[in-house]
Amino acid sequence: RKEVEQDPGPFNVPEGATVAFNCTYSNSASQSFFWYRQDCRKEPKLLMSVYSSGNEDGRFTAQLNRASQYISLLIRDSKLSDSATYLCVVSHAGNNRKLIWGLGTSLAVNP
């Protein structure tokens, strides 16, 4: 089993739609969780950290479920500019200075 698993997609949604991504992680000792977005042939950019209580930033909401070992990202009112690959990132359980990167979920928002 991979340490961090994501549905690769692609998710094709119309503008204005709500879309949700899930990510599962294998090690219950992981402590830090993040969502990044990566545009084609560009560097990853931090979208948001994920906190135990859940957190929201504008149209984006992240949730953490430690019991089931998954994190989620909800995007409301999708924009064309949200088209990207979304990377789920989890801290390494054995070495808390390292991050484990998922392969990403591809999102295409269509007009």
Next chain:
Amino acid sequence: DGGITQSPKYLFRKEGQNVTLSCEQNLNHDAMYWYRQDPGQGLRLIYYSQIVNDFQKGDIAEGYSVSREKKESFPLTVTSAQKNPTAFYLCASSILGGGAVREQYFGPGTRLTVT
């Protein structure tokens, strides 16, 4: 403007040559990282450094070397011993806080092609 710079953006080399990729940050971050990304694969950690003059191997350090002589700079050398050097190389930095890893911020990357 604070940020991370990597140069060059594209780099072409012949097999058997060593090449050094530059990474500079002015964010005053203590920690710096090097990753490579290949098509269809997640980011893989090559080396990281938490303090000047100290660095640790990541998951795929073979064929690479680094130095950390200044807090701002963390160059990566891809040696001729690296069997598959063609990849997208990403440098990142972060603060060190508490016991948990913090958010990492990336430079624009260097695309290395070795033929």
